[in-house]
Amino acid sequence: MSVSLPERWLEDHPYLRQMADLCGRIDRALADLPLPPVAVPAWEAYREDLEAGIPLLSSAGARVDLEPAGALVAGLVQRLEAEPLPGPIAAGVRALSAELSRTPEVSRRIVPFLLGDDSVDASSPGLLRFLGWSVLARYLRPVVEAFTAWRDEERWQRRYCPTCGSLPAMAQIAGVDPARHRLLSCGCCGTCWRFRRTQCPFCENDSHRLSGIQIDGEAGLRIDFCEACRGYLKTYDGHGQEQLLLADWTSLHLDLLAHRRGLRREATSLYDVDSLLGV
Numbered sequence: 001m002s003v004s005l006p007e008r009w010l011e012d013h014p015y016l017r018q019m020a021d022l023c024g025r026i027d028r029a030l031a032d033l034p035l036p037p038v039a040v041p042a043w044e045a046y047r048e049d050l051e052a053g054i055p056l057l058s059s060a061g062a063r064v065d066l067e068p069a070g071a072l073v074a075g076l077v078q079r080l081e082a083e084p085l086p087g088p089i090a091a092g093v094r095a096l097s098a099e100l101s102r103t104p105e106v107s108r109r110i111v112p113f114l115l116g117d118d119s120v121d122a123s124s125p126g127l128l129r130f131l132g133w134s135v136l137a138r139y140l141r142p143v144v145e146a147f148t149a150w151r152d153e154e155r156w157q158r159r160y161c162p163t164c165g166s167l168p169a170m171a172q173i174a175g176v177d178p179a180r181h182r183l184l185s186c187g188c189c190g191t192c193w194r195f196r197r198t199q200c201p202f203c204e205n206d207s208h209r210l211s212g213i214q215i216d217g218e219a220g221l222r223i224d225f226c227e228a229c230r231g232y233l234k235t236y237d238g239h240g241q242e243q244l245l246l247a248d249w250t251s252l253h254l255d256l257l258a259h260r261r262g263l264r265r266e267a268t269s270l271y272d273v274d275s276l277l278g279v
């Protein structure tokens, strides 16, 4: 029997197993939650905001209803409470669960918190952001797909996500010559969008070229970094394994490598929890 790439990946990177197990439990819990359907916006009402660089979820014209997703986060946290989780995560989940049932106000403000309102006071903000985006990304999937089909990529080309406004988590070199291009990938909502291939998405410098660090045996993954700001972006130069290789947590070892080289992670990460897991 052939071994699937995800399984082989975990065999080669056994320190990722704990995170893989956690992500698997979250996926299964999400599959059990009664996710209400989300209405796809009337795109013409959003066009002007798109031109002005306003992400979809911040657009008054698009009016995507996010409230149902916010309400489901407490449901996910409750389900995870019954799962055998690594100690620090289990403690964080228990604290979050108690907080959400004690303070309904926090539940109502989860979505603004995920979109950048840091006035929400949660005991484990990293864990809440990770679990909250897990729910929101799943809920928003039909909107992200419809948005990608409708959007003219040439008209965005900004350094932040056109859907949720986050900075990218990773990048992908896609297409075939002479039309090879770079996509940036959002670690929060899962949108991929086009960005100039030689420009740094963090300091927007394009006078220095980006440098690449190739890594042997890593299925097309490399580290691109900017010589001006030393920010780096993990980049998948390949096709067909996006789900695995653009998941961010599957290449946390590249972040360690970049860190050792004195590079800075400027990319948005949901994996503050990785320090809890000791990855």
Ligand SMILES: [Zn+2]
Residues within 6 Å of the ligand: 161, 162, 163, 164, 165, 166, 186, 187, 188, 189, 190, 191
């Ligand atoms: Zn996004």
Ligand SMILES: [Zn+2]
Residues within 6 Å of the ligand: 200, 201, 202, 203, 204, 205, 226, 227, 228, 229, 230, 231
């Ligand atoms: Zn830079």
